[in-house]
Amino acid sequence: MTAAISVNNLKKVYASGVVALKGVSLEVGQGDFFALLGPNGAGKSTFIGILSTLVKRTSGEVRMFGRDVDTHVYQTKRDLGIVPQEINFSQFEKVGDIVMTQAGYYGLPRKLAAQRTEKYLKQLGLWEKRDVRSRLLSGGMKRRMMIARALVHEPRLLILDEPTAGVDIELRWSMWDFLLEINRAGTTIILTTHYLEEAEQFCRNIAIIDEGRIIEDTSMKKLLLELDTHAYILDTEADFDADLRHEEPGLALRKVDSHSIEAVLSGGRDINSAVAVLDRLGIRIVSMRNKVNRLEQLFLSRLRADENGGG
């Protein structure tokens, strides 16, 4: 199957002389839920800007669903929906008008535009706000409105730049549910986020970009398998005072407080070995959690390796 996005040796040098992209090559399959991660200033927004045509590339090739974006400008634009990081709608227009206008820009007849506007504003919980001026919306609502606007022409590829920034926890989860649903329905999704636990949970494939270069491009599963140490916090049933010394290789136990223990596993050890050791010591575990988000751990280690020239 043709890739949703195929980018080859993409370079961008701004007029100021800043080199934002230093030859990025990347492929995102159709139907993927893809995370593009990187620290601030790594080149994520420039990359997205080039795909949306708001940023002009210096060199390189971009294909969308097999079509060259230079020779099939209008078709590739029709295939793409963009939710930018910054607010980019008129603060004086009403919510419904903004989405309807965007539908008109994509050539949707008025009746269909009205149906789609209603559909997506309802799905994103904003239908009651359709006659409200956009500046009066909360930060989370503004972001959801931008998602509705990006979807109104039903693109095959949706790119979201920090979609959950400033959105409260409850709405964040309902937003993820919604994105998963449209992804299951066939829309390819590419997103950037600073919430790495969300990327770990929802994205199937991942690329890490740093200083304008892709330093990791793999599946989420494969990447997480590369993690050789896992740290967990285990909560005990009751307060304990037992000595945590043991003979088990690849397992380090440390008392955090009177009812929780840190377990660090390495060399292929799994959590069962920690539970078994603690059981022998008479300590019962009632719950556990990752000490640090696993993707965060990997993300930081990749960036450090890149800084040290280790690739």
Add this chain to the structure above:
Amino acid sequence: MLSDYRLIAFETIVYKEIRRFMRIWTQTMLPPVITISLYFVIFGNLVGSRIGEMGGFRYMEFIVPGLIMMAVIQNSYSNVVSSFFSQKFQRSVEELLVAPIPNYVILSGFIAGGMARGLCVGFIVTLVSLLFAELRIFSPLITIGVVLFTSLVFSLGGFINAVFANNFDDVSIIPTFVLTPLIYLGGVFYSIELLPPFWQLVSRLNPIFYMVNTFRYGILGTSDIDVAWAFAMLVLFAVLLFGVCIWLLRKGTGIRS
């Protein structure tokens, strides 16, 4: 579908532009009508009664075409410059740039919006002028033709201003320091026959002079210049400015990085 989507996009831009200036009518429609009405009262009625005739007409009748044209020019220009710049400023212009809309459709949409406001205000001013002077139209075709082309040319000018504007000062500099002097020196209030030969020659370098005089010819049947020549200039300006706007859009000046 292909020709349809462009038409729908065009209609959407025009509709949005009209909705914008109607929403803020107290800023866009009311002030020019009040200002021009004051010109009618002060210059046309009070001062004009002492001036007597100009170009063979009552002074009030002489200045009506110029004042209508002044309203059309200022409002066509300022609608496009303020609308496009505010879309740049709020970044909502990105909604247009990511959509599959050819540059000429984007430009035509904004220009049509500017012309709509210019003609609306021009029409209201014309109605107000009927309170002060009898309006006889010598040539409807020339009158409508020149007002349409003038509105088009200044909408295009407003677009170029907006493309290069980086802040709100840049939006008001050209109307204040270029457009207003050109309008006042373009024969709105006097016939250039009153000027010494040198200043008559200078006046002929002012494009607004041709527009005002052609419009005056359409209404009164009298003009300081050759109407065919004035029309040729207007068409030339419109074509040139349209070309410049399309070139700027294609380059992405001020809107794409």
